Amino acid sequence: MSSKYWLLVPTGLVLGLVLAYASNTPTLVSSSDGINEQAVTTPLMVSQQHSVKTEVKATKVKPAPQANSPLLTSPLSPIERIRQISDKNGLQQALVNEHDKFKRYPPQNHPIEEAKQDPISQRYAVDERSTQNEDKTFGITIWSDEKFYLANGTVTVFAFLQDANGQKMDGAFSAQLLNTQHQKIMDLNLKDEDNDQVYQASIELTSVKEINGQAGIYKILVENSQHQIKDALTFTLSKPDISLTGNYHDNITGDGNLLIEAEVEVTSQNRFYVQASLYSVTNVPIGITEFAGNLAPGKHWVPLTYAGLMIQDAQETGPYVLEQVSVAKVTMPMQRAPLLKPDYQTESYGLDEFSNSPYEP
């Protein structure tokens, strides 16, 4: 044990003596707290999968804590133990800073510092996928116009061939549409109709009888056989069973948060997930919120709550814009509806109307 900690012994002895004596004084004795006792003794839901008894092959003695170690664990949470370390390294300092930042807002809220970090934008952004041949002299780039389609949608797929410098070239492509089980549904013919060296094909989903509106992940396999380059893109055919009606209202809650209620119409009982990003009228991103829950068929008001402090931190006064909304039926895979931009604007609120209290002090 470090010499520093020996200094704690007499201090602790005196303190412990006082506390113990006080706790043994008849007038201070009280019965155990039944609620707390229950909380301690009630096990969490756990399955003990392993039954092998631990055996020790080697003996090792654990050293006493070092001077810089977090001590006295019982009253402190792990992050508070890290906070107490006097000479934190980079990770330890980062953990404390991150924790403090994270706990400013409730878990369903997350600030958006730049528009490119808007989680909804990221989820709906189309990836252009580039793949090179073995000797990296040629490559293909493929993408689709969306990621999520409804049963009556039209999927458009694009492809171009490029040289090692990234310059587009003339090239021939073959493609196949595969179903959710990776089985071929049909061949596709990609054409360069406007002579821009970008080849494309479209699929009207209602016209493909093998799809028949079946939700799931579909794949389009694209190949340039001349240079032996192949890659695939995927899209999700969704039947979300939830839609925005276009009705909204908003207010500031009693605890100083912004509440926007969005009316949704549900066509079948299920668990649904709604995510919505809030921006200023000058298009500055503020933050995101989410709602998840089981909804019965019919109309419902879905609460979208934005922490007052998150709005205060953004330093943007109202009115605010419900910029992007994603609604989805929670199945596996998740059935997201195409991106919604409701263009709803809240009342004009002043920053000082919102709470400046953190979620966890």
Next chain:
Amino acid sequence: MTLKFRTFLSSITMAASMIFAGATQAADNCYIMVHGHGVQGNVVESNNQPALESWRDSYFSNYEGSDFLTYLLSPSDNYAVIGYDSTDESGYPYWRNETAGEIARQMVAVKQGNGDGYTHDQANTQCASNDNFYVVSHSQGAQQMVFMAGNASAGSPYYNTAFNAAGGAVSAPYTDAFNNVLAIFTLGGAMSGTEGSDRVCNGTWLDSLINAAFLGKSCNPSVQWLQTNDSYLARNLIGSTLAAPLYAMGGYKSFPGIQGASAGFLTGEDDGYINLASQMGCAGTAKRNLYDDLNEYKTFWGIAYGSPIFRCNNSGKGTPRTYTMASVYTDHDAERNGGIAAPSFVSVENGLSCGDGKNMAGRINSCTH
């Protein structure tokens, strides 16, 4: 008077016990080890512990005898091995009860101080309930962590939910699993999939040797859900936050010997099997042409030039609470067995310098002490 004297003696005894109890309650670190793909981790027998062995097995002879735990553990540290069935034969995707649900239940048991059920070579290394918990995950284990930690709060889509074989929802204790977890470390994580899985599923994988070592030869559901297409990624199946911060370490070394050719089939830098952009949790596709400094550039005949057109710094991640830790010259095999003791590295934007010069296990050790 007698009563008072007895009370005084009792007080001394209690005070002494409080002091010594305090001295023995110093918080140790507990590393919760979550392995990657292709491990029969649901089997735990006295002479057959695949999940534990996965942290010291080596595919390449260069790394024989190496043990991740040798570099990870300081004398006061504990660890817990989490085992789940990630084999191709079973083919469980990361959202199944047999994967995510099983991992969560074992994490809860470990955090309750129940031990991991494995035979540790090192004495006194079972975790206690009051330890400082860190998760260490490799490869598919990182994808598991994103899905689980991203569905641990009430507003998340698959809140405390995994799925059974029939597609039914099963309760899984993600919230409890991540409560008070200080950080999730990912090593060579397949956070946005691996192009290796793409090639298996699209029929373009040429190096069957590597394929057999790290993924199956068939596009079974577990491999299918490790493809780089956004539709399959855990990051699209989570809520607005993670239950614990995630610190990503990526490897950019090819495999030893002829298997090093695998890197030629992967876009950008890679660890022989996982694209670096995926390992670092970058926004956008895993197929970004990311360099070891975690930047993407324009290229002219394969040579990068100019300023970065994308930076995978802490603002360039595809999941919330995700941060860069380090970019290390290590391959996918050595990441999990510590086969390269002191790999070189590149200083990267927002990276952490604690543990510089050490392998991924050593970096975690340095940064958590």
